[in-house]
Amino acid sequence: MTSSASSTRPAPAPTEAIRPVAQVPDKPSLEGLEERWGAAWAQEQTYAFDRSATREQVYSIDTPPPTVSGSLHVGHVFSYTHTDVVARFQRMRGREVFYPMGWDDNGLPTERRVQNYYGVRCDPSLPYVADYTPPHDGGDGKSVKAGDQQPISRRNFVELCQRLTAEDEQQFEHLWRYLGLSVDWSQHYQTIGDRAQQVAQTAFLRNLARGEAYQAEAPGLWDVTFQTAVAQAELEARDYPGHFHKITFHTPDGESVVIETTRPELLPACVALIAHPDDERYAHLFGTTVTSPLFGVELPVLAHPLAEPDKGAGIAMCCTFGDLTDVTWWRELQLPTRSVIARDGRLLRDTPDWLTTEAGRATYAEIGGKTTFSARAAVVDALRESGDLLGEPVATQRKANFYEKGDKPLEIVTSRQWYIRNGGREVPGRDLRAELLARGDELDFHPEFMAVRYANWVGGLNGDWLISRQRFFGVAIPLWYPVTADGEIDHAHPIVPDEASLPIDPSSHVPHGFTEDQRGVPGGFVADPDIMDTWATSSLTPQIAGGWLVDSDLFSRVFPMDLRAQGQDIIRTWLFSTIVRSHLEHGALPWAHAAISGWILDPDRKKMSKSKGNVVTPLAMLEEHGSDAVRYWATSARLGTDASFDPQRPTQIKIGRRLAIKVLNASKFALSFAGDSPVRLDPDAVTEPIDRAILRGLADVVDTATAALDAYDHTQALEVAETFFWTFCDDYLELVKDRAYGREGLDPAAVASARAALSLALDTILRLFAPVLPYATEEVWSWWREGSVHRAAWPTSDVLREAAGDGDPELVAVAGTALAALRKVKSEAKVSQRTKFASAELTLDPANHDRVLAVLSDLRAAGGVAGDLTLAAAGDGTDGVTVAGDLLPAEPKQ
RNA sequence: GGGCGAUUGGCUCAGUGGUAGAGCGCCUCGUUCACACCGAGGAGGUCACUGGUUCGAACCCAGUAUCGCCCA
Numbered sequence: 001m002t003s004s005a006s007s008t009r010p011a012p013a014p015t016e017a018i019r020p021v022a023q024v025p026d027k028p029s030l031e032g033l034e035e036r037w038g039a040a041w042a043q044e045q046t047y048a049f050d051r052s053a054t055r056e057q058v059y060s061i062d063t064p065p066p067t068v069s070g071s072l073h074v075g076h077v078f079s080y081t082h083t084d085v086v087a088r089f090q091r092m093r094g095r096e097v098f099y100p101m102g103w104d105d106n107g108l109p110t111e112r113r114v115q116n117y118y119g120v121r122c123d124p125s126l127p128y129v130a131d132y133t134p135p136h137d138g139g140d141g142k143s144v145k146a147g148d149q150q151p152i153s154r155r156n157f158v159e160l161c162q163r164l165t166a167e168d169e170q171q172f173e174h175l176w177r178y179l180g181l182s183v184d185w186s187q188h189y190q191t192i193g194d195r196a197q198q199v200a201q202t203a204f205l206r207n208l209a210r211g212e213a214y215q216a217e218a219p220g221l222w223d224v225t226f227q228t229a230v231a232q233a234e235l236e237a238r239d240y241p242g243h244f245h246k247i248t249f250h251t252p253d254g255e256s257v258v259i260e261t262t263r264p265e266l267l268p269a270c271v272a273l274i275a276h277p278d279d280e281r282y283a284h285l286f287g288t289t290v291t292s293p294l295f296g297v298e299l300p301v302l303a304h305p306l307a308e309p310d311k312g313a314g315i316a317m318c319c320t321f322g323d324l325t326d327v328t329w330w331r332e333l334q335l336p337t338r339s340v341i342a343r344d345g346r347l348l349r350d351t352p353d354w355l356t357t358e359a360g361r362a363t364y365a366e367i368g369g370k371t372t373f374s375a376r377a378a379v380v381d382a383l384r385e386s387g388d389l390l391g392e393p394v395a396t397q398r399k400a401n402f403y404e405k406g407d408k409p410l411e412i413v414t415s416r417q418w419y420i421r422n423g424g425r426e427v428p429g430r431d432l433r434a435e436l437l438a439r440g441d442e443l444d445f446h447p448e449f450m451a452v453r454y455a456n457w458v459g460g461l462n463g464d465w466l467i468s469r470q471r472f473f474g475v476a477i478p479l480w481y482p483v484t485a486d487g488e489i490d491h492a493h494p495i496v497p498d499e500a501s502l503p504i505d506p507s508s509h510v511p512h513g514f515t516e517d518q519r520g521v522p523g524g525f526v527a528d529p530d531i532m533d534t535w536a537t538s539s540l541t542p543q544i545a546g547g548w549l550v551d552s553d554l555f556s557r558v559f560p561m562d563l564r565a566q567g568q569d570i571i572r573t574w575l576f577s578t579i580v581r582s583h584l585e586h587g588a589l590p591w592a593h594a595a596i597s598g599w600i601l602d603p604d605r606k607k608m609s610k611s612k613g614n615v616v617t618p619l620a621m622l623e624e625h626g627s628d629a630v631r632y633w634a635t636s637a638r639l640g641t642d643a644s645f646d647p648q649r650p651t652q653i654k655i656g657r658r659l660a661i662k663v664l665n666a667s668k669f670a671l672s673f674a675g676d677s678p679v680r681l682d683p684d685a686v687t688e689p690i691d692r693a694i695l696r697g698l699a700d701v702v703d704t705a706t707a708a709l710d711a712y713d714h715t716q717a718l719e720v721a722e723t724f725f726w727t728f729c730d731d732y733l734e735l736v737k738d739r740a741y742g743r744e745g746l747d748p749a750a751v752a753s754a755r756a757a758l759s760l761a762l763d764t765i766l767r768l769f770a771p772v773l774p775y776a777t778e779e780v781w782s783w784w785r786e787g788s789v790h791r792a793a794w795p796t797s798d799v800l801r802e803a804a805g806d807g808d809p810e811l812v813a814v815a816g817t818a819l820a821a822l823r824k825v826k827s828e829a830k831v832s833q834r835t836k837f838a839s840a841e842l843t844l845d846p847a848n849h850d851r852v853l854a855v856l857s858d859l860r861a862a863g864g865v866a867g868d869l870t871l872a873a874a875g876d877g878t879d880g881v882t883v884a885g886d887l888l889p890a891e892p893k894q
Numbered sequence: 895g896g897g898c899g900a901u902u903g904g905c906u907c908a909g910u911g912g913u914a915g916a917g918c919g920c921c922u923c924g925u926u927c928a929c930a931c932c933g934a935g936g937a938g939g940u941c942a943c944u945g946g947u948u949c950g951a952a953c954c955c956a957g958u959a960u961c962g963c964c965c966a
Contacts, residue, residue, distance in 0.1 A: 028929090237966090399966095452898055453964065460965060568963080599963085636907085636917095640899085642962080644906070651906065651918050654931080661931055669928035719908070723916080733928085820935080827935035830923050 018679045018759075021671045021784045028664035030626040030657070033775035034178050040778075046788050047182040051554055053096035060558040061087055062542045062591055063183075064566050064574065065102030065191055068168040069109040072175060074645055075567070077618045079597035081634035083565035084181045085714045086595065088771035090562075091182065092794035098558045100187035100545040101176065105165035106196070107534035108226065108405060111473045114161050115149055122472035123151035124507050124529055132156045154472050155508050161473045162192060175619050180627050180774045182790065189544050191537045192473070197503030199544045200537040201478040203585055204420075204467075205496060212421045212584050213467075215491060219321050219330070220466060222413035223403040224345025228470040229417050230403045230410060231533060232424070232463060233573045240400035240409055243393035244312065247383060249273060249290040249299070257282075257290050257301070258390055260312035262398055264383065265347070265375040266319040268295050268355060268364055271335040275315040277303035282315050293388035294379070295364070296357035302333055321412035323401075324462075341411045347375050372411075416491060418468040418477060418530070422580045424461030433458060439579050439589055446712040447640035450568060450596045457572040465577065467536040474531030478504050480511045487522045495525060539577035542590045561591040568596050568640065595712055598642040625653045628773040632656025635772045638715045659722060660776040663769060666729050667780040670758040673740040679759050679784055683803030688739075688750055689854040690815060691757035692807030694732045698724060698761055699797035699804060705768055706794065714772070721768040728761060731816035738861035760803055764795040814851045815859060818842055821881040822863035829887060839867035840885030846873040 041047060063083055066076060091097045115121055118134035135150050152160075169190070176183060189195055207213035221230045242262040249257045259273060270292050275282035285301040292299060306325055307316055318329045320337050329335065338354055340347050349369040351361050363382055367375040383389035400409040423433030436458050445451040468477060480495040495511045497504050506527035510516050518524030540548075542561050547554035560582070566574055575594060582590035622630055633652040637643035671679065686692055701724045705717035739746060740754040762780075770777040770789045781789035821842065826835055840863070844852060849871055852859065860869045866888060874882070 030931090447899095449898065456897065456965060572964085601962090641907095642900090646906095649905085649918095655917065658931065662929070665929040665932095667928090672928070716908085719916085729929090730933085737928090823934050824936090827923060832924055833934055834925085834927095 018681065018784060019786075020676055020678050021674055024668050024671065024783045028661075028668055028779070030628065030660055030664070030776065033779055034180070034622070034627050037775055037778050038177050038180070041182075041788070041790075042177075042185075044788065046790055047091075047097070047099065047184050049098050049184045049187060050096050051557060053557065055557050057094075057096050058098055058557050058562075059087075059090040059095035060098035060546070060561040060563070060591075061100075062545065062561045062564045062578075063099070063101060064570075065104040065189075065538060065541065066172060067104045067107070067109055068165050068172055069105065069113045072172065072618050073600075074618055074621065075600040077179060077622070077630060078600050078634045078637070078643065079565065079567055080176070080181060081179065081631045082595060082597050082639060082714065083563070084179075084183075084631075085635055085771045086563060086565070086709075086712065087182050088774065088790060089709045089714075089794065091790065092767065092770065092792060094793065097182070097184075098187070098546075098561075099181075099183050100189065101173075101181070101183045101185065102189045102191060102541055102545060103165065103169045103172065104191045104534065104538060105161065105169070106191040106474050106537055108471060108473075110161050110165060110192075111157075111471065114157070114164055114473070117164055118160050119149055120152050120157065120160065121146065121149040122154055122157035124154045124472060126151060126153040128153045128155040128508055132159070134160060153508070154476075155505055157472055158192070158505075162190075165190070165192070175622075178619065178622055178627060180631065182774070187545065189541075191534065191541075191544075192475070194503055195550070196537055196540070196544045197475045198550075199540050199548060200475040200532060201502045201504070202499050202549060203540055203543070203581060204532065204536070205478060205499065205502075207420055207584060208494075208496070210584070213418060214421075215416055215418050215468075215494075217414065217416045219327050219412050219414045220417060221401060221403075221410045222343065222415070223406045223408070224343070224411055225406050225408050226403070226471070227343055229413075229415060229466055229468060230406075231466045231535075232461065233465075233535070233576070234404050234533075235410075236402045236404045237399045238402050239397045242396055242398050242400075244396050245380060245383070245393045246313070246390035247293060247317075248388045248390055249292055249317075251285070251288065251290050257285065257315065258313050259315050259317050261317055261322075262396065263319070263322050263372075263376070264379045265367065265372050266322050266340065267292060267317070267379055268297075268352065268360075268367075269319040269321075269338050269340040270295075270297065270299060270317045271320055271330065271338055272299050272318045272333065273301045273315055274304050274307050274318050274329055274333075275301070276307040276309045277305060279303075279307070279309045279314055281309075293386060294382050295355055295360035297354060297360070302329075304329055304333060321414075323412070327412060337414065339414055341372065341413060343413055343415075345408065345411060346371050417466050418532075419464040420467050420536070420580070421584075422461060422465040422577075423458060425464045433461070436576075436579060436583060439583055442589055443579070443591070444593045446593060446595045447638070450571065450594070450640055453568070453571045454576065457576060465536075465580065467533045468528075468530040469533050470529070471531055474534060475503070475537050476505050476507070477528040477530050477532060478502060478506060479528040480506050480514075480525040481528065483520065483522055483524050483526055485522050489526055494528070535573055535577045538574060539581045542578065542582065543585075559590070560586070560588050563593045563595060564591040565595045565597070568598060571596070593712065596640050598637065598640050601642050601644045602646065621647075621650075621653075625650065625657055626660065626775070628660040628775045629653045629657035631772055631774075632659060632718070635714050635718050639712060656773075659725075660773050662725070662729060663765075663773060663776045664780060666725075666733065667762055667766070667783070669733065669737075670762045671784055673737075673742070673755050673758065680756060681759050681763055681799075682756050683760065683799055685749075685752045685756035686760070686803040686805075688753040688757075688858075689808060690732070690735060690811055690858055691753045692804045693809065693811035693815075694728065694807075695757055695760060695800045696804035696807035696809050697727075697812055698764055699800035700809070702764060702768065702795050702797040702800065706796075709771075717768075718772055721765070725765055725769075727812065727816065728765070731819060732761075732812060733758075735815060735819065735855065735858040735862045739858060757803070760800065764800065767792055767795045808851065808854075810848075811851050811854065814848045815855045818844065818852050818855075818859055818881050819862055821883045822859075822865070822885075825883050825885065826887065831887060834864065836888045837863065837865040837867070837869075838886040838888050839869070840865050840883055841870045841872055842881055842883055843872045843874050844881040849873065 087097050087099045119136035120134050223230050244260045245264045246258050246260055286303050289298050289300055318326050320339050321327050342348050347367050347370055351364045355361050355364050367378045423436045440454040478497055482490045484490055511525055514525050520526050546558045578590050633656050636652055701720050704720045708716035736754040742751040766777045777789050826833055
């Protein structure tokens with residue numbers, strides 16, 4: 001892929017005369033480059049997307065919108081740099097890069113921040129108040145007690161969320177600009193913005209129209225703190241302390257059946273006892289009944305393969321609902337529903353009607369309204385008293401499901417919720433799971449093994465995607481329901497808005513054909529009170545950023561996108577859900593490639609996290625070391641590989657800083673030889689063997705780096721460029737500097753050869769480093785070139801090969817070895833490298849004799865040999881180069 | 895319990911069949927002449943372990959151990 005004829009950036013003409021070098025600082029420095037070039041790039045719109053480009057010319061990137069209410073940490077800088085390196089590489093290759101940035105301001109973290117910041121809470125039943133002023137504005141950041149928070153309408157609440165996130169977003173943008181992300185900032189979006197809401201609501205309604213979205217009254221995971229349903233993808237299994245309680249049930253003929261449970265408070269919700277069908281201990285009980293202790297409910301004893309014979313007593317009580325296994329049993333064995341846990345996590349206050357014994361109703365009256373914790377203690381006391389508790393409870397650690405943002409174990413509560421099909425549940429006539437697995441195979445994961453995580457997740461789904469949330473700050477589910485004449489809500493016949501009217505808030509907008517005074521009255525309508533899960537919006541980032549629905553011209557040029565960049569932790573959420581939406585809506589993958597970044601680990605190999613107190617403020621880090629240095633560190637870690645980071649010992653960052661400084665200094669040096677005459681990139685001028693050899697080596701480096709970046713291996717590309725560059729500085733520059741200075745008596749063609757080779761090499765080196773070190777390379781570029789290096793073409797090896805001609809690829813290494821041998825003599829003699837040899841003889845492998853002869857005069861100059869430098873053949877089997885020579889006394893200091 | 899990844903010099907990591915590599919750190923030396931945010935030279939490893947395939951294994955195969963992550 002090369003730059004097209006229609007591109008605004010002409011391909012460079014390598015032989016053209018370039019203006020004389022100007023404006024090279026005496027002491028080049030990294031300090032201040034971020035501000036200077038950041039401003040220049042903004043001014044020049046260096047990274048603006050040219051929407052006249054065709055789809056083939058475009059390279060489009062779908063980047064994770066960071067949660068603006070959270071804080072950015074080192075890990076963000078790490079992974080966003082990976083994406084930027086790709087973007088810059090593709091831009092230089094001539095692709096028109098579509099690189100928008102989004103902000104994820106939708107969702108729970110923002111809600112919590114807004115509540116504290118403004119002292120408000122959302123009450124969707126309240127009407128909108130125009131020109132609302134919240135009780136606090138900023139305050140001291142302390143949380144305001146729930147009781148003191150002023151209740152406001154959802155629309156007012158959302159407005160406050162938007163006001164606050166707008167401030168956060170400015171800080172985020174500043175960081176990203178400082179880091180040097182080559183984002184087109186005119187393309188940014190917010191996941192709570194009108195565009196995002198329109199996209200999310202339209203996509204949902206289309207899912208609904210196609211039968212891919214549906215509502216169901218079903219048991220589901222429920223967070224009692226936030227009082228919202230939670231999806232499978234948001235689960236986190238954590239260790240949770242508990243106790244095994246041995247509880248006795250009784251058969252009609254007096255036999256005791258002992259089960260073990262960690263949740264005795266669910267005893268009134270028990271609907272059966274269940275053992276494995278092959279478990280001989282309980283075979284005689286299958287089909288019979290037992291009676292529960294305390295509550296006296298008659299329950300069947302049933303067989304099901306999910307019962308684990310070697311766990312506890314091997315027979316379990318099935319309650320509605322203690323865990324997901326209970327749900328499976330309940331569904332597959334068609335058990336009754338006897339729920340006792342309310343949405344606030346307490347036991348139902350009213351005594352359930354399936355408790356019929358007087359003692360049972362009395363016991364329940366004691367625990368109704370209590371938290372599960374208190375109810376458990378009460379039930380255990382009662383069991384102990386009735387003699388149905390066998391022994392004392394035994395402490396245990398068990399795995400419990402938590403909402404990833406919650407701190408209490410999830411309960412399972414039956415509620416009406418909206419779902420989108422994702423292959424997790426069978427649907428007649430379609431194998432959606434297989435379709436989505438095929439999409440995963442179609443997607444190019446980098447690294448490839450990350451595809452397994454996708455496949456494992458899709459293969460292990462056990463339900464459709466629950467998208468409704470009983471929260472406030474989010475995209476509303478755009479539906480109303482009729483209220484029947486007798487005041488019932490008719491959920492089966494939702495009232496759907498026109499697509500053209502989206503986005504809407506059904507709690508403040510009125511459906512077509514109704515008036516506001518019909519809200520909530522018989523014969524009228526009610527709004528669906530829920531919002532969509534954040535992922536239900538962010539799963540549509542390619543559509544939101546790409547102009548779906550509103551700009552079909554743009555959308556056709558950028559979608560499906562080329563790249564999704566993200567962390568490995570959200571493959572099951574963001575990556576998967578985006579594929580689901582795109583597959584359902586467009587019948588296509590949303591992107592061709594997925595670049596998965598690894599974790600940042602602290603020195604103890606633990607994931608960096610705020611709670612562990614090991615997070616470094618990214619902006620401070622950039623300011624301290626320089627953005628190029630930090631970018632070098634990020635680029636030196638491969639995709640998918642975790643990188644360790646010790647803020648106390650930022651070794652890799654310092655290496656990056658050293659490299660960036662070296663680029664400045666070496667460039668200044670290489671450009672200094674031209675004096676006042678124009679620099680020429682003339683391949684025909686390169687005639688000396690060592691000059692040809694260095695360009696030959698660089699041509700190979702270009703090919704390797706290009707292939708590596710094409711394969712999304714930025715690390716290898718950086719490594720080969722870096723290795724070349726150090727050899728270029730340490731050996732080649734030293735070897736040719738005397739000649740390049742144009743000392744008296746030298747052949748002018750030899751001088752021109754060195755200068756041309758240095759210019760050609762520098763031109764290529766700057767381009768190679770530009771994606772990783774955008775500031776240092778741009779700084780150097782400005783000394784002798786027009787325009788931005790970031791709009792220059794990616795280097796190709798052909799000009800270099802032309803200049804190299806028959807250049808010997810081994811020559812630089814051999815000359816370097818000879819030079820090192822001369823240096824070693826001085827080093828071991830403990831004298832300055834500037835000490836001269838009176839004369840010297842190099843003993844070396846005869847095979848390299850001619851090579852050294854070809855660079856002899858450069859070697860004499862660089863090695864400081866005043867008199868003759870002669871060569872001798874080493875004996876058989878002798879490796880390397882040895883030196884015999886007399887050092888002259890050091891010249892006296894002046 | 896299943897899956898994925900890792901295990902190479904003090905540290906961080908390259909290296910997919912042909913005599914062990916880099917950078918950092920360390921040791922020694924050096925500095926007006928691009929660069930002390932520097933330069934030169936040097937020391938340092940039986941490639942986690944056990945078998946196997948091969949003329950030859952850090953690399954391929956089987957297994958083991960340890961660590962990390964994901965899923966149950």
